[in-house]
Amino acid sequence: MENEQSYQVINESPRSKKLTWLIHHFQREWRLYIMLAPTLIWFILFLYKPMYGLQIAFKDYSVFKGITDSPWIGLEHFYTLFENDQFIRAIKNTVIISGASLLFGFPVPIILALMFNEIINPKFKKTAQTIVYLPHFISAVIIAGIVITAFAPSTGVVNLLLNALGYDSVYFLTKPEWFRTIFVGTGIWQEAGFNSIVFLASIAGVNPSLYESAVVDGASRWQMMWKITLPCIMPTILIMLIIRIGNILEVGFEMIIMLYQPATYATSDVISTFIYRQGLQAAQYDLAAAAGLFNAVIAFVLVIAANTISKKVSRTSLW
Amino acid sequence: MSGVKLEGVVKSYKDVTVVHGIDLEVKSKEFVVLVGPSGCGKSTTLRMLAGLEEISDGQVSIDDKVVNHIAPKDRDVAMVFQNYALYPHLSVAENIAFGLRIRKVPKPRIEELVKEVAHTLELTSLLERRPADLSGGQRQRVAMGRAIVRHPKVFLFDEPLSNLDAKLRTQMRAEIKQLHTKLGVTSVYVTHDQVEAMTLADRIVVMSDGRIEQIGTPMELFNNPINTFVATFIGSPPMNLISTTITSIDGLVYADISGNKCLLPQLENPCDLEVIIGIRPEYVDIVPVDNSSAVPIHVDLVETLGSEALLHCRIQESAFVVKVDTHGKVEHLKHLDTLYFRQDAITVFDKTTGRALSRSSVGCNA
Numbered sequence: 083m084e085n086e087q088s089y090q091v092i093n094e095s096p097r098s099k100k101l102t103w104l105i106h107h108f109q110r111e112w113r114l115y116i117m118l119a120p121t122l123i124w125f126i127l128f129l130y131k132p133m134y135g136l137q138i139a140f141k142d143y144s145v146f147k148g149i150t151d152s153p154w155i156g157l158e159h160f161y162t163l164f165e166n167d168q169f170i171r172a173i174k175n176t177v178i179i180s181g182a183s184l185l186f187g188f189p190v191p192i193i194l195a196l197m198f199n200e201i202i203n204p205k206f207k208k209t210a211q212t213i214v215y216l217p218h219f220i221s222a223v224i225i226a227g228i229v230i231t232a233f234a235p236s237t238g239v240v241n242l243l244l245n246a247l248g249y250d251s252v253y254f255l256t257k258p259e260w261f262r263t264i265f266v267g268t269g270i271w272q273e274a275g276f277n278s279i280v281f282l283a284s285i286a287g288v289n290p291s292l293y294e295s296a297v298v299d300g301a302s303r304w305q306m307m308w309k310i311t312l313p314c315i316m317p318t319i320l321i322m323l324i325i326r327i328g329n330i331l332e333v334g335f336e337m338i339i340m341l342y343q344p345a346t347y348a349t350s351d352v353i354s355t356f357i358y359r360q361g362l363q364a365a366q367y368d369l370a371a372a373a374g375l376f377n378a379v380i381a382f383v384l385v386i387a388a389n390t391i392s393k394k395v396s397r398t399s400l401w
Numbered sequence: 402m403s404g405v406k407l408e409g410v411v412k413s414y415k416d417v418t419v420v421h422g423i424d425l426e427v428k429s430k431e432f433v434v435l436v437g438p439s440g441c442g443k444s445t446t447l448r449m450l451a452g453l454e455e456i457s458d459g460q461v462s463i464d465d466k467v468v469n470h471i472a473p474k475d476r477d478v479a480m481v482f483q484n485y486a487l488y489p490h491l492s493v494a495e496n497i498a499f500g501l502r503i504r505k506v507p508k509p510r511i512e513e514l515v516k517e518v519a520h521t522l523e524l525t526s527l528l529e530r531r532p533a534d535l536s537g538g539q540r541q542r543v544a545m546g547r548a549i550v551r552h553p554k555v556f557l558f559d560e561p562l563s564n565l566d567a568k569l570r571t572q573m574r575a576e577i578k579q580l581h582t583k584l585g586v587t588s589v590y591v592t593h594d595q596v597e598a599m600t601l602a603d604r605i606v607v608m609s610d611g612r613i614e615q616i617g618t619p620m621e622l623f624n625n626p627i628n629t630f631v632a633t634f635i636g637s638p639p640m641n642l643i644s645t646t647i648t649s650i651d652g653l654v655y656a657d658i659s660g661n662k663c664l665l666p667q668l669e670n671p672c673d674l675e676v677i678i679g680i681r682p683e684y685v686d687i688v689p690v691d692n693s694s695a696v697p698i699h700v701d702l703v704e705t706l707g708s709e710a711l712l713h714c715r716i717q718e719s720a721f722v723v724k725v726d727t728h729g730k731v732e733h734l735k736h737l738d739t740l741y742f743r744q745d746a747i748t749v750f751d752k753t754t755g756r757a758l759s760r761s762s763v764g765c766n767a
């Protein structure tokens with residue numbers, strides 16, 4: 083059997099050789115492809131097919147003419163965008179808000195995971211974990227509702243607290259200087275616990291005899307955390323960081339929509355909300371598509387860059 | 402100097418007791434090996450010594466000082482783990498230096514010590530590598546280096562060689578033995594491999610089910626196992642056991658094997674009729690000698706090992722193994738139909754308790 087096959091292969095041209103290989107490959111592995119299919123289909127339908135519509139970013143799109151028949155206008159929309167102060171402001175706000183989320187939000191789950199890891203009493207540990215995971219499962223609308231209520235000028239807990247301390251009430255949600263703090267803080271409160279799961283799993287994967295060996299060597303818990311736990315979960319931290327950097331331009335859109343108001347646009351209007359207002363509210367689909375495309379290209383470059391740097395620096399990379 | 406003493410040491414997890422009161426004294430500079438089947442509590446005992454497990458009852462002392470409530474780091478012991486426990490993010494040099502750094506030893510001194518250890522273990526050229534880039538044997542040596550660099554009072558080894566292949570294991574075994582001779586540090590070594598135990602130990606502790614079965618030098622255990630458990634655990638292939646009955650004629654004791662009378666060594670109290678007689682595969686003769694009894698056999702299989710061969714045969718329907726020198730020929734072994742049991746090569750065990758009723762005198766003669 084084997085000999086016969088290889089004999090055939092030798093006589094065939096390289097192209098049909100590849101084809102034979104492919105046929106054999108499918109015969110052998112078709113089950114894996116079937117399992118892969120739902121994901122592939124999802125990607126094609128919801129991520130690749132819409133890409134066809136991206137061309138309207140370079141067209142003077144009209145709903146009546148349709149995507150194909152609208153005339154090409156080159157980079158016109160991009161010029162318009164970059165002449166638009168609101169778009170420039172949206173880019174700036176996106177970068178600042180994401181940067182702050184990353185800077186303040188990224189370390190929190192790691193710290194939480196390290197802290198959970200130090201809790202010895204299992205009951206206390208479970209309770210504490212449940213409490214910090216909980217906000218993740220609440221829908222954004224309710225979270226926004228909670229935030230709005232908490233910061234309400236006359237009845238919100240925050241202002242009641244301020245009043246009790248002898249300060250005047252502040253209507254936080256109308257103050258552009260407070261928006262970023264509130265938004266970033268809300269994000270951390272909602273997701274830090276849940277995001278810590280990844281790091282906890284990674285910590286659980288650290289070989290326990292490393293700790294035992296360190297105990298015999300005389301290391302304290304604090305030293306073990308710094309010298310063993312952290313370095314051992316560093317690959318996970320870096321992977322998560324790469325993913326976060328890739329998503330840096332994707333600021334939680336629903337949350338901003340629900341928390342911002344024209345009074346705070348100066349600090350709160352980000353690219354996605356800008357696209358939403360231009361595209362859906364003002365029906366300038368082509369301009370919005372151009373803004374979205376710009377966003378995607380930057381994100382793409384960021385992921386590649388972060389991955390490359392990480393690969394060089396720490397041998398860890400997504401691909 | 403730095404001996405280790407366990408007195409009535411017990412370990413229980415909630416309501417299960419896994420170590421039932423162990424008494425053991427390890428003398429200074431002695432190499433003691435704990436051996437026993439999987440799950441018998443060897444690691445647990447060692448970890449209690451290291452301070453990684455709390456002691457439920459009894460007393461552990463190192464250097465005549467009770468250490469029951471002393472933290473592992475203050476016991477001045479070093480432990481080598483089965484999976485090496487090397488820090489993946491640190492280089493070989495940093496791994497070796499870890500314990501010293503934690504103890505705030507001055508930098509120049511650390512460098513000096515690491516160099517010295519690397520030299521001893523032939524790791525000098527590997528000092529900058531990460532553990533992931535080392536072979537199994539090299540990792541094992543780094544783990545050893547990390548233990549010896551601190552010059553502890555006691556070394557503890559938990560199956561340090563079980564992740565290595567057979568050849569490397571033999572080599573590392575020799576290296577550990579040499580290292581012990583050179584450094585002369587009190588060592589407690591855990592293994593489930595009786596060959597490792599025999600080759601390394603000054604004294605072997607055979608454990609089973611959380612109890613010590615017997616303590617003795619390798620040859621004591623080999624020649625005079627205290628019960629059938631030790632008899633079958635030590636030695637490879639294990640001691641042959643034959644279940645039989647005894648009769649006493651004119652003050653001499655005989656066992657009945659396949660209808661033949663087999664002369665047994667003198668028993669202190671030869672009243673039990675039901676016994677188990679044990680004889681090592683190495684101590685069976687294929688030609689008659691003084692004081693030997695003939696036993697008919699049927700050879701099933703001859704395994705040729707080169708200078709030696711293993712005869713797998715049958716006596717009273719139970720399997721029986723004989724190890725013989727081939728002197729270059731094996732053909733004649735296949736047709737063997739009689740074996741000769743020397744009186745002094747036989748150990749007699751009580752059938753119900755498994756305890757030895759006689760002491761074999763082979764070792765004494767030799």
Ligand SMILES: Nc1ncnc2c1ncn2[C@@H]1O[C@H](COP(=O)(O)OP(=O)(O)OP(=O)(O)O)[C@@H](O)[C@H]1O
Binds near residue numbers: 438442445446593
């Ligand atoms: N945390 C625990 N709770 C309950 N029982 C335990 C616990 N840890 C160990 N044991 C039990 O203690 C017994 C002894 O375990 P130990 O690890 O000392 O065995 P061992 O002799 O080292 O075996 P091996 O050769 O497989 O390493 C085992 O039966 C094990 O199931």
Ligand SMILES: [Mg+2]
Binds near residue numbers: 560
């Ligand atoms: Mg063990």
